[in-house]
Amino acid sequence: MEKIKLVEILTEARQVLRGRWGKAVSVSVCLLLILLAVACLRFVNPLLYTAAYLLIAVQVVAGAQYIYLDMTRDEPTGLGRLFPPLRLYLPILGIFLLTVIACFIGICLFIVPGFVLSLGLSMSLYILRDRPELGVFGSMNASWKMMNGHKTELFLLSLRLVGWFLLCIVTLGVGFIWFYPYALTAAACFYERIKGKGLGTE
Secondary structure, rough: OOOOHHHHHHHHHHHHOOOOOOHHHHHHHHHHHHHHHOOOOHHHHHHHHHHHHHHHHHHHHHHHHHHHHHHHOOOOOOOOHHHOOOHHHHHHHHHHHHHHHHHHHHHOOOOOOHHHHHHHOOOOOHHHHHHHHHHHHHHHHHHHHHHOOHHHHHHHHHHHHHHHHHHHHHHHOOOHHHHHHHHHHHHHHHHHHHHHHHHHHO
16 A cells, blocks of 8 residues: 655645635635634524535535645636535535534444544545545445545644644634645645545556
């Protein structure tokens, strides 16, 4: 199994964003504004907030992941793709809910630590995008196989971004406008390195 060099992943992410920071930042600004608007609904109506979170927030987060994946592949993309195709709405929601439930049960029963499950299922949305015919369970199963032997690497990649995350907090959140494109592009680059394993293309 080829070991992934995290420095190369981060370097590749910066190369992908070079010359594209304007588009990348515009996506993160729109994403953050939508998430902020949804969060404000919590103080208006809890039921409305829950519905908006599941039907809007979850979807645009997935859409942002897909946009940065497009950038990684040097494919045409834009703000119009922040909302995924309608055919993916229910599968995206299903993956989100099942991942949350699986991690919660894992934590409660001490079967598998929640963060391990989270890492193992972290590629599910990317797989759904590339192989929508797999559906919810197929994408999650493929993600688990794909991440076999790579969970620690993804965890260490996340740790490398912690410093930037803390710096964003110091800037009163302004830094997140640049952090999200960098982090999500790095995640997309990571997926591109390992996708053959789970999708049976190796």
